[in-house]
Amino acid sequence: MNDQRSPIDRARLAELTGRELGRFADEHPVSAELFSRGQRSLIGGVPMPWMMRWAGGFPPFAARAAGARLTDVDGHEYVDLCLGDTGAMTGHGPPAVLAAVADQGQRGITTMLPTEDAIWVAEELGRRFGVAHWLFTLSATDANRAALRIARQITGRPKVLVFSYCYHGSVDETFAVRGPGGGTVSREGNVGPPADPAQTTVAVEFNDTSQLEAALADRSVACVLAEPALTNVGIVHPAPGYHQALRELTRKHGTLLIIDETHTICAGPGGYTRAENLDPDFLVFGKPIAGGVPGAAYGFTQKVADMILERHSLEDCDTGGIGGTLAGNALSLAAMRATLTKVLTKEAFDRMISMAERWTAGVQKVIRDFGLPWHVTRLGCRAEYLFSPNPPKNGTEAHDAMDFELERFMHLYAMNRGILLTPFHNMALMSPATTPEDVDYHSKVFREAVRELAG
Numbered sequence: 001m002n003d004q005r006s007p008i009d010r011a012r013l014a015e016l017t018g019r020e021l022g023r024f025a026d027e028h029p030v031s032a033e034l035f036s037r038g039q040r041s042l043i044g045g046v047p048m049p050w051m052m053r054w055a056g057g058f059p060p061f062a063a064r065a066a067g068a069r070l071t072d073v074d075g076h077e078y079v080d081l082c083l084g085d086t087g088a089m090t091g092h093g094p095p096a097v098l099a100a101v102a103d104q105g106q107r108g109i110t111t112m113l114p115t116e117d118a119i120w121v122a123e124e125l126g127r128r129f130g131v132a133h134w135l136f137t138l139s140a141t142d143a144n145r146a147a148l149r150i151a152r153q154i155t156g157r158p159k160v161l162v163f164s165y166c167y168h169g170s171v172d173e174t175f176a177v178r179g180p181g182g183g184t185v186s187r188e189g190n191v192g193p194p195a196d197p198a199q200t201t202v203a204v205e206f207n208d209t210s211q212l213e214a215a216l217a218d219r220s221v222a223c224v225l226a227e228p229a230l231t232n233v234g235i236v237h238p239a240p241g242y243h244q245a246l247r248e249l250t251r252k253h254g255t256l257l258i259i260d261e262t263h264t265i266c267a268g269p270g271g272y273t274r275a276e277n278l279d280p281d282f283l284v285f286g287k288p289i290a291g292g293v294p295g296a297a298y299g300f301t302q303k304v305a306d307m308i309l310e311r312h313s314l315e316d317c318d319t320g321g322i323g324g325t326l327a328g329n330a331l332s333l334a335a336m337r338a339t340l341t342k343v344l345t346k347e348a349f350d351r352m353i354s355m356a357e358r359w360t361a362g363v364q365k366v367i368r369d370f371g372l373p374w375h376v377t378r379l380g381c382r383a384e385y386l387f388s389p390n391p392p393k394n395g396t397e398a399h400d401a402m403d404f405e406l407e408r409f410m411h412l413y414a415m416n417r418g419i420l421l422t423p424f425h426n427m428a429l430m431s432p433a434t435t436p437e438d439v440d441y442h443s444k445v446f447r448e449a450v451r452e453l454a455g
Helices: 010-027 028-040 049-053 095-107 117-129 140-154 209-216 242-252 271-275 301-310 330-341 346-369 395-400 405-417 436-454
Strands: 064-067 069-072 077-080 131-135 159-163 176-178 182-187 201-204 221-226 255-261 284-286 295-298 375-379 381-388 427-429
Touching: 010 028, 010 436, 077 436, 095 330, 117 131, 117 271, 117 284, 117 295, 117 330, 131 140, 131 301, 140 159, 140 221, 140 255, 140 284, 140 295, 140 301, 159 209, 176 395, 182 201, 201 209, 209 221, 209 242, 221 242, 242 255, 284 405, 295 301, 346 375, 346 381, 346 436, 405 436
Parallel strands: 159 201, 159 221, 176 201, 221 255, 255 284
Antiparallel strands: 064 069, 069 077, 131 295, 176 182, 284 295, 375 381, 381 427
16 A cells, blocks of 8 residues: 555545445355355365455356356356456457367367377467477466476576566566565565575566666576566556667577567567567467467477477486476367467457557546546556556566555456456456447446545
8 A cells, every 4th residue: 555656535445445345245145155165175265366366355256258248156247357367368268269179179188199280370379479489388387487497408507587576477486576685585475485586586677778787797597588568567568679678688698588478469469579579589378379278388499499409308308397298288279279260360459459449548538537646558458557647667666556455446346337357456458359338338437436536
């Protein structure tokens, strides 16, 4: 909580939040009963701890989802702007993916053998991102872990560089931030780190080329693992020229560059990499790649592929910590092919981005009309508002602008009126099924929430 950033009457905020919590509990008795029952067999009553972050005190339990709509077990329908925190950016259950999954299910789900779909998907990813060779996993976290292992092997260097408050899934090395004294420290909330992050990681601030060069100078860093724009702490855009400097400095110091497009795929069919002509050594793409079916991919240049194969041992290739039994399974690859062919198309991205532009304009108008010191930022078909007047330059600035109490109220207010936002931050994502009416409804509810806060 930071009263200077958010000039909101805290007593009124608490009163309104209490009212909305009561409304949510009254209107979700079946979800409440399931949550209570879940306490006996699940940690915190939910299958994953982060599900406790939903603003109602307990999450609405899902009954079904289709397109840009989700219905809970109490019968409430929502405009879904969370979309599985990008995992369902395709919309829920795209017909092309459902058909591919049903067809492949009849022909085999996992066989530990390659299918032609794997080659097709790798070729298409190469066309979209400009990265030649690919391997597959079940999540972007797995893909990032594998990429880090490979980078350490082929460089012979022990450390990884990340940006404070980045997002790369549950990769141990990435739960690190730059401390007040300039050293690398564990990020708050990091659960049971296997080692002091300073032993494995160098954390610097995004958009700071002097910190980046100083960190790379001793040549202990195997790779930089980077989102091309920070996304999980509010959107933080790269400064003009930053990516050019990042690529030049990594090459200067013999450091590999991994670009993680798992969230920034919202920028277009080839993600931020293609939109801004980036030139990474590795690229990671997960979450929506298979239309909601677990799957991810990581690619690398010809040069990196050659270095991998130089160190390849046929006898030992099953014990290197790369991949898993279900990685590259036939079902995931069939879903990826359908998603890339018929769902995440250029035409779909054009519609999705126009919806995000509309959402951004609606939120910005409310902020301006009420004279709030907030701002809204967009990246492709993703948009967010932050409780500070100016866009942050790095993750620490974005983190410091957060206001948990105010954020919780805004999410709860929207949820009680049939809108789902991502529970960790104020993110709205557009799917191919999102309509202008969906977007305008959010603008209406957002205005109502701000009006009530203003008293």
